[in-house]
Amino acid sequence: MDYAVELNGITKKYGNLTAVDNLNLKIPPGSIFGFLGPNGSGKTTTIRMMCGVLTPTSGSGKVLGYDILKNPEEIKKKIGYMSQKFSLYEDLTVEENLDFYGEIYSIPPKEFKERKDIVYRMAGLSGREKTLAGNLSGGWKQRLALGCALIHKPSLLFLDEPTAGVDPVSRRIFWKVIREMTKNNITVIVSTHYMDEAQTCDLVGFIFKGKLLDFGDPNEIVKKNNAQNLEDVFIKYVEEMTGEHHGVRPLDIFFNG
Numbered sequence: 001m002d003y004a005v006e007l008n009g010i011t012k013k014y015g016n017l018t019a020v021d022n023l024n025l026k027i028p029p030g031s032i033f034g035f036l037g038p039n040g041s042g043k044t045t046t047i048r049m050m051c052g053v054l055t056p057t058s059g060s061g062k063v064l065g066y067d068i069l070k071n072p073e074e075i076k077k078k079i080g081y082m083s084q085k086f087s088l089y090e091d092l093t094v095e096e097n098l099d100f101y102g103e104i105y106s107i108p109p110k111e112f113k114e115r116k117d118i119v120y121r122m123a124g125l126s127g128r129e130k131t132l133a134g135n136l137s138g139g140w141k142q143r144l145a146l147g148c149a150l151i152h153k154p155s156l157l158f159l160d161e162p163t164a165g166v167d168p169v170s171r172r173i174f175w176k177v178i179r180e181m182t183k184n185n186i187t188v189i190v191s192t193h194y195m196d197e198a199q200t201c202d203l204v205g206f207i208f209k210g211k212l213l214d215f216g217d218p219n220e221i222v223k224k225n226n227a228q229n230l231e232d233v234f235i236k237y238v239e240e241m242t243g244e245h246h247g248v249r250p251l252d253i254f255f256n257g
């Protein structure tokens with residue numbers, strides 16, 4: 001398997017709307033790929049096609065060596081997926097949430113106990129096993145959701161805006177946990193609006209209106225664009241695509257009309 005993910009001309013249409021437009025993507029195993037783009041640009045749709053839960057209108061692809069059209073069930077078993085509205089059961093405890101996912105993936109009991117201990121330790125949830133998930137604060141919830149997505153030891157992990165709405169301290173802890181949990185050659189595909197997070201990814205891709213505008217090492221992308229940071233590059237791409245300029249200085253408008 002040369003690539004953890006390989007998409008060839010993937011397109012998804014909803015009626016007249018082309019949500020994902022002839023997208024090509026190659027992600028080497030063991031890398032962290034940051035998927036960037038404004039709201040509505042097609043990140044979630046692409047992720048759902050990679051997970052084998054959404055069938056593309058055209059194009060082909062392989063995930064972990066399995067064909068996304070012919071073998072979506074195999075893909076679903078082997079990946080971890082934390083969706084934008086992560087799916088915890090608020091009226092179940094921390095442990096019961098993990099048990100639920102353990103059963104879905106039929107993890108043998110002995111291994112399951114070991115995996116749970118690792119998740120508790122890494123997510124800092126030790127001592128909170130009996131707390132209702134609904135009573136955890138945002139950062140803990142997110143780390144529990146990450147634990148649920150990793151409980152079956154997937155070799156590929158999808159995180160769709162996992163840190164949206166989380167405070168900076170929790171975001172930093174969350175990333176530490178991701179890096180800790182993914183040390184063993186797991187591939188991570190993560191969508192985010194936070195450019196500080198994107199900057200630390202091995203690879204990033206910019207998607208806009210369903211098209212992949214750029215792909216590569218974040219530092220090289222910054223350099224190539226003569227920019228200060230990834231945020232400037234991101235804004236530049238959006239401005240080029242829309243013809244609108246967002247570099248307005250609010251005070252200029254205030255004083256000069």
Ligand SMILES: Nc1ncnc2c1ncn2[C@@H]1O[C@H](COP(=O)(O)OP(=O)(O)O)[C@@H](O)[C@H]1O
Binds near residue numbers: 014019041042
């Ligand atoms: N089930 C659906 N039916 C119709 N349109 C959809 C559906 N899901 C997404 N879209 C549209 O596809 C485009 C891409 O959406 P999405 O992949 O959710 O973008 P992102 O995750 O980057 O915000 C948007 O215009 C969105 O409104």
Ligand SMILES: [Mg+2]
Binds near residue numbers: 043044045084
């Ligand atoms: Mg989305």
